[in-house]
Amino acid sequence: MSKLTESINRIQSLEELADGKTAIHCIHPMAKLITTIFFLVVVISFDKYSISGLIPFFTYPILLMAFGEIPYRSVLTRLIVALPFSFFAGLSNPFFDRETALILLGIPVSWGILSFLSIILKTVLTVMAVLILIATTSMDKLAYQMIRIKIPKIFVMQIMLTYRYLTLLIKEASDMITAYHLRSSRQKGIRLAHAGTFMGQLLLRSFERAEKVYVAMKCRGFNGEYHFASSERMRRGDYLYGLFVCTAFLLMRGINLSRIVGSIFV
Amino acid sequence: MHMADALITPAVGGVMMAVSAGAIGYSVKKVKEELDDKKVPLMGVMGAFVFAGQMINFTIPATGSSGHIGGGLLLAALLGPYAAFLVISAVLVIQALFFADGGLLALGCNIFNLGFFACFIAYPFIYKQIINKSFTPKRITIGAIIAVIAGLQLGAFSVVLQTLISGITELPFASFALLMQPIHLAIGLIEGIATAAVLCFVLKSSPTLLDGNVTVEGESTNMRKKTVTILLIAALIIGGFVSWFASGYPDGLEWSMERVAGTAELEAEGSTYHAAAGIQENTAFLPDYGFKDGGESSALAGTSVSGMIGGGITLSVACLAGFIITRFRKKVKCNECQS
Known part of the structure; x- marks a missing residue:
């Protein structure tokens, strides 16, 4: 798409x-x-x-x-x-x-x-x-400034993580849409009737990815603290x-x- | 439904920013209390999920139109209201920064309109009450559809109020509300159906994801009290600000007229006045005979002509400067490359 x-x-x-x-x-x-x-x-x-x-x-x-x-x-x-x-x-x-x-x-x-x-x-x-x-x-530099103006760190972390995963999940969604269209050649768009399974699939994949990300972060010593590069x-x-x-x-x-x-x- | 910077006044933007910041602060506190570090990447990925989800349109049979999921209620049903509110706020920040979807100063308005109502009103008071701890597809469907519609109606009404208080557009309250509410009823219905379908899918394939939200008895009434308190405070702040501003400044039109009348420069010219009147009669779009006397309007015309010419010159100079700087930099770069 x-x-x-x-x-x-x-x-x-x-x-x-x-x-x-x-x-x-x-x-x-x-x-x-x-x-x-x-x-x-x-x-x-x-x-x-x-x-x-x-x-x-x-x-x-x-x-x-x-x-x-x-x-x-x-x-x-x-x-x-x-x-x-x-x-x-x-x-x-x-x-x-x-x-x-x-x-x-x-x-x-x-x-x-x-x-x-x-x-x-x-x-x-x-x-x-x-x-x-x-x-x-760059977003990293902005994030550090947000913390400096006392925006809660957990919220800034949320913005940064969303930003980081955005491209990944959009790509995932894009692949799914291509697959859907290949299987329904004469149809325009995705039917509302398929919204549940389609978005649900994407959701489960996102959860799975979050799990993997968590494991990877844990392996690198993540303990709930996210460190921002100081400027x-x-x-x-x-x-x-x-x-x-x-x-x-x-x-x-x-x-x-x-x-x-x-x-x-x- | 994203508010733009250009449609609000700094006062409205500031007040809404303060209200939203308060809600974010409170959510941060609540999320911290119950946060296990596993939820950190999950929240981030869910933000990206909602972002991507909002770009996927579903076609509605026999209408030719399409709709997408909203995200607020879906997130609340999966992550709980506090985490969901943070996630949706983060999504709105990124949309404002990278996609110019809603302005940076209007961020407070957008977080309030699209996040607050879905997470703190529609979710606890409608969705949760209808589900009533028995997660069946029927209850989830009814709950999600009604909650999404209610959340969007409140959000749309809030847009109307914010626009009205700002007074940048001329839309009368009744017509604006009559325009916004029915449109968002239709949008809400589609969003609600899509959200319900996703939640039913999750219920079927991975029900534990929904279970996290079953709260202990007593907590919901406690939260209800807190929500009502937040709303009351918000209403007080907004009410106070509006009345202060309403009394402090005269009507925008009066003020402009006043200011203009003091700086008369040119005399009225009869022929242009009549020619203009002739055009006016034939076109509904152009203004009617509103001004009281020729002097006042032509005075404005005088200052406006100089303003327009001056503005044109200023803009041209700025553009020329920009052009020269760009050319100069390119030239310097070329020389560097050659040497």
Whole structure:
């Protein structure tokens, strides 16, 4: 099934990207985590009709993708997959909020259209920021930072283990689907009537795998503690990066750069 | 049903994050109490199982549509509610990070909507009560279907409330609820059937996997009390926050109008106004005659034109910078390779 293989490819490609050695990759994961969260909060704190105020924020993902050598295509394709939900949720705005806000080149634009566009811009920005974080920081490093910000270790361990087994189980499921289709050539998809046996089989195989994993872990001295590789300390550059980026976000939040640049020309 | 960052306000995201973090903290405590180290890899593998399971669609005869398992209730029935809640939360974290399925700030909302209701409401109060310790295929089927439907209905309603409180979309409460609830009734039915089928299969082939959840008398009432307490606290926090915010900020529209009226720059132009009105009459999609006087709207048009042009320029400069950096880096790399 293409959806399954596609998701494996996605995880692997993000993992490969995170292995890079650019300036962005070298920034301390904690600095990146904090700036990303700060970025998200600042972006969604804009009021529902903001458009021009949001545009300068595109500088952040664009520069990071350029410096971090992240191919634009991989981020953009993911964006297209993520957009529909916000698109349809926001689509109601032009219908319900029809009061005219302004007339642009002879075309009346309603508040609803403004807020709809604002939702789309916010979606693009937030999705890009998270993807860039994960494309420049490996999951192991992120996990260690999660522990440092006091997220329970057992929960972080859960995230890491799920992440580790994901590719394995998706592959297992994909093999089972191929086998199913080979035996039912004229049928599209898997019938609901077979859901129980199909998923049940996958479940039993998963349990079996968990058993094997447990034995293997036990053989290597596992006693319920999972050890995370500690990362380096934050250097002065990391602090400066965090400070600089967060200040820039705050400035962009307070000052509408688009309007200032625009007023020079209009 | 994954909430996106763009649809919530920081306040809603923050409150839901706090509520979900509380539930995770409590689950961690409970899981630690009963955890044997064998459960550690099992939970990890089960998370991956749910992840993979959600990608496998089952076709529904004669409808052309399809559905998949949800995971929350299935996990609770196999691992118990606390471990299940941690597993489903971890799955949601990975979905948010790698697949942009639901935002990072909306994570609290998503964990609450998709995990909390399934594990702490639907499982103990519906599924377990219907099973009542006698694991028969009939009881499992009825219990799973009703519990999944109930969990999804609560989750969908919670999405409606979170969206409404955030006020980013204009959907009126009634129409949004009327849209969400029936859709999730249908989805819940399919999910419920699939979940029931899996549980019945497990009952037939490996019943011990289900047995782990038979709890000692008394524990369920204890847990019920705790769940009610958590819910009450959550309601108080949410209620308090909402009223605070509602009083602190005026209506978004009023606020924008106010702000705009103070920065008038351009004069209204009669011809564009009439031309616009003509277009409006013919298209339902475009806005109706809402504004009170031309001055206010054209003032906004003035600032918006400069905003739009400025935004365009800013974006172009940023893109150009990105392009130059990428080109420059490639060039440097080529030179390195040649030398």
